[in-house]
Amino acid sequence: MHWPGVCENREGGGAGKGRGGGGTGMPPPFKIAVLGAQGVGKTAVVRRFLHNEYSETSTPSHTRRVHISAAVLNGHVHDLQITDYPAIPSFPGSSLQEWTDSCCRGIRSAHVYILVYDICCFDSFEYVKTMRQQILETRVLGMAETPILIVGNKRDLQRGRVIPRHNVSDLVRKSWKCGYVECSAKFNWHILLLFSEALRSVGCARCKHIHATIRFQRALRRERCALM
Numbered sequence: 001m002h003w004p005g006v007c008e009n010r011e012g013g014g015a016g017k018g019r020g021g022g023g024t025g026m027p028p029p030f031k032i033a034v035l036g037a038q039g040v041g042k043t044a045v046v047r048r049f050l051h052n053e054y055s056e057t058s059t060p061s062h063t064r065r066v067h068i069s070a071a072v073l074n075g076h077v078h079d080l081q082i083t084d085y086p087a088i089p090s091f092p093g094s095s096l097q098e099w100t101d102s103c104c105r106g107i108r109s110a111h112v113y114i115l116v117y118d119i120c121c122f123d124s125f126e127y128v129k130t131m132r133q134q135i136l137e138t139r140v141l142g143m144a145e146t147p148i149l150i151v152g153n154k155r156d157l158q159r160g161r162v163i164p165r166h167n168v169s170d171l172v173r174k175s176w177k178c179g180y181v182e183c184s185a186k187f188n189w190h191i192l193l194l195f196s197e198a199l200r201s202v203g204c205a206r207c208k209h210i211h212a213t214i215r216f217q218r219a220l221r222r223e224r225c226a227l228m
Contacts, residue, residue, distance in 0.1 A: 029079035030071075030202050032195075033107055036116035037127040038087040041153045044185035045116060046084045049195055054186055061086050064103055071199055080199075083110070087127075091134035108138075112147045112202045114194070119152040119182065120160035125168070132176065147201035151194050152182040 036042040038060055047053050050067055061084075069080040083106060091107070092098040098108050115131055117124040132148055150172045152165075165182065172180040179197050183190035 029068075029081045030073075030112070030199065031106070031110045032080060032082045032112050032114060032198055033110035034082065034084050034114045034116065035128075035131055036087065036153075037118075037121075037124040040116050040118040040121070040124045041185050042114075042116040043084055045151070045153060045183065045191060045194070046082060048185045048188055048191045050082070052188065054188070062103070064105070066106075073199055083107070091131055091138055093134075093138040110146065112149065112198045114149050114151055114198055116151045116153050118154050119165075120154055120157050120162060122162045125163060132178070147179065147198070148176075149179040149181065149194065149198050149201060150176070152180075153185055155182045155184040155189060156186050 034042050034046055039058070041058075043061065043065075044054060044058065046065075046067065047055075050069060064086060065084040067080075067082045067084070069082060071078055071080055085107060086103050088101075088104055088107075092101065092104045095108065098104045098106075113132075113135060115128040117128045128150060132150070135146075135148065150168075152168065169180050172178050179201055181190055181194040181197055183194050185191065
């Protein structure tokens, strides 16, 4: 699968509007929440997907970044609202907690969670493990089928891996019943694959028994991003 990625940058707080906005009759946007411990490269993953850019230097972020992209899923064009969250201490257990902390706003209404860890850092995997459990425990009633995709970044540093790949894959796929992808933001390896898997999991959750076909469209619109 070699689909070019796209992102759109939007200044301001209207990240929820667009093709999937109210009254247009278009499919609603797919909300993708990207989470992970500090330094795992989740922002690098997002930027590689949206801009096909990578920087060796990174600055820790304390704000969430909302990006609007687009994809064709089963023949329908959808907005993708990709929110890159900073490393949060815990998943908000209620709507009140979610909206009290500006870094967490919108996190509980995501359609799919991408939990990123560094394959060379055991603590970052423990963070993902804890975050997944908290998501399952605190999700809104009736939203139990919201997919979770576990992503092991920095595959280019394979020799520094702290947990064997097959151990992680077996745990995630068999015990956690989640999707699992390894990638390298640095070398653009499996970046499109992980977002394709995320969208496919959402499609399966929304449209059971329908095989999801996905195309990411470049240059549908100019890039949009909002810092919040």
